[in-house]
Amino acid sequence: MTKWRKRILNILENSKRPLSAEEIYQLNEFKPSLSTIYRALNFLEKKDIVSSISFENTTRYFFPKEKHMHFLYCIKCGSIEVFENCIADEIKSALEKKYNYTILDHVFYFKGICKKCKKEGEK
Ligand SMILES: [Zn+2]
Ligand SMILES: [Zn+2]
Structure with a gap:
């Protein structure tokens, strides 16, 4: 590994939330080029070492500490x-039966308005 x-x-691994390539670029004090970061992320994702999720138009990468992430x-x-409560297991077996599918993993997210933004909206 380079x-x-x-x-x-x-x-x-040390981030509590998924990061975009730009955010990794800003965090990394050694500053390789952004394209180096994209290449490394692509490699790590292909090797199944990191996972990614897209919110709006930004892909963010994370190191899955659990098999599944929410x-x-x-x-x-x-x-x-990140939240821990898993609601997927309840529907997993029903889906596997219905679609004759073997589910290995899941990543999902809820969209909404956070505590901070809600407070600002009340002002
Ligand atoms: Zn889960
Ligand atoms: Zn917010």
């Missing part, structure tokens, strides 16, 4: 929170 891949993986996405400020 040092950039290791470095990016390390950033994602996010809350604020449509106003773009903030992302």
